Amino acid sequence: MKHIYFLGAGAWGTAMAMHASKNKKGLPVTLWSRSDELAKTIRATRFNQQYLQDIQLPTELLISSDWNQLFDDCAQEDLLFIATPVSGLKETVDHLLKLQQIPKNWVWLCKGLEPKTSLMPHQVIARELSLASANDRGINTAVLSGPSFASEVAKGMPCALTVASESNELIAKVQDALHHGNMRIYGSNDIVGVELGGAIKNVLAIATGIGDGLGLGLNARAALLTRGLAEMMRLMTAMGGKSETAMGLTGVGDLILTATGDLSRNRRVGLQLATGKKLPEILKDLGHVAEGVLCAQAVSDLAKSKGIEMPITHMVCEVLFKELDAATAVKLLMGRDAKSEA
Numbered sequence: 001m002k003h004i005y006f007l008g009a010g011a012w013g014t015a016m017a018m019h020a021s022k023n024k025k026g027l028p029v030t031l032w033s034r035s036d037e038l039a040k041t042i043r044a045t046r047f048n049q050q051y052l053q054d055i056q057l058p059t060e061l062l063i064s065s066d067w068n069q070l071f072d073d074c075a076q077e078d079l080l081f082i083a084t085p086v087s088g089l090k091e092t093v094d095h096l097l098k099l100q101q102i103p104k105n106w107v108w109l110c111k112g113l114e115p116k117t118s119l120m121p122h123q124v125i126a127r128e129l130s131l132a133s134a135n136d137r138g139i140n141t142a143v144l145s146g147p148s149f150a151s152e153v154a155k156g157m158p159c160a161l162t163v164a165s166e167s168n169e170l171i172a173k174v175q176d177a178l179h180h181g182n183m184r185i186y187g188s189n190d191i192v193g194v195e196l197g198g199a200i201k202n203v204l205a206i207a208t209g210i211g212d213g214l215g216l217g218l219n220a221r222a223a224l225l226t227r228g229l230a231e232m233m234r235l236m237t238a239m240g241g242k243s244e245t246a247m248g249l250t251g252v253g254d255l256i257l258t259a260t261g262d263l264s265r266n267r268r269v270g271l272q273l274a275t276g277k278k279l280p281e282i283l284k285d286l287g288h289v290a291e292g293v294l295c296a297q298a299v300s301d302l303a304k305s306k307g308i309e310m311p312i313t314h315m316v317c318e319v320l321f322k323e324l325d326a327a328t329a330v331k332l333l334m335g336r337d338a339k340s341e342a
């Protein structure tokens, strides 16, 4: 590996590129933005004020918006991180596959499902690779996830993440690139469990934000998180993931962080829904993606197609898309019939 690339200069791509640029081997790291203007501003000021306020970028981090020259000097064994939201995955992969020369190790950082198809990110990528007949281009893939607010990572605060892949070689490569300083990287082979944990915790963070915003109390919050975790585990195992993954960093770990930490965009959406503010206005003011809003329906549809009950997720969809008022949603959840906990 000679070079590390990050595609997508939002909060998370920027924070992770900053961390990677301090790698033990002194490998060059390039952060690519699709916006010429943002790339120019970051290069001139060393700040990405649009997505990561008041945090200075290290001088060694390279910034580019030149797609055509980005990989001119790349080697196949280089590491490429795709840091766009789920909505940018398809386009990014399609663009990559049109280039003559690209790194062959891809790791995505997004947390969600594709709307309408309910596909997990690894399935979206597999679909695009096979549509482009690119399966034989020897691309190795992995997902990196876990409890990690971008601003804390950008400030070098401690955090632990999980990389999941079928390739132990790629897991080791990602650990080599990122396991240093205040970041620990654990390995896993459970791609489905890791991806579903990341998507579902975002929906549950909206639910917890709603509950906290309505002032339902700490008992309610604990109940919501625990029953939400049960929903996560049910869908995960039905889709072939491991229940242990739900109990790890990318499951309960990220759920605790996102549902209870006010830095979470998804939680903030929930808090504002509880005040009666309308979704379009909330999203306009947020200035960032809230993946839980984009994937709640996809999670709910996937659960339905597998015959899995996810009442909290279903109620989040009703509040988000059917204008069900938040207090009524709570009443409906509390009014469900008594049942066994398992």
Ligand SMILES: NC(=O)C1=CN([C@@H]2O[C@H](COP(=O)(O)OP(=O)(O)OC[C@H]3O[C@@H](n4cnc5c(N)ncnc54)[C@H](O)[C@@H]3O)[C@@H](O)[C@H]2O)C=CC1
Pocket (backbone or CB within 6 Å): 007, 008, 009, 010, 011, 012, 013, 034, 051, 083, 084, 085, 086, 087, 088, 089, 091, 092, 109, 110, 111, 112, 148, 149, 150, 151, 287, 288, 289, 291
């Ligand atoms: N911000 C955080 O703390 C964390 C975010 N994530 C995940 O990482 C993903 C990205 O999140 P953020 O960077 O925080 O979002 P953000 O809203 O801060 O930035 C999104 C960035 O993606 C870019 N983008 C969107 N579509 C694109 C495309 N087709 N091609 C190239 N660039 C594109 C936008 O221009 C923008 O720069 C999300 O799935 C999120 O759930 C994961 C861990 C932590």
Ligand SMILES: O=C(CO)COP(=O)(O)O
Pocket (backbone or CB within 6 Å): 111, 146, 147, 148, 149, 150, 202, 205, 254, 257, 258, 263, 264, 265, 266, 267, 289, 290, 291
């Ligand atoms: O995924 C995250 C933390 O692990 C970020 O969560 P939000 O997108 O809700 O801010």
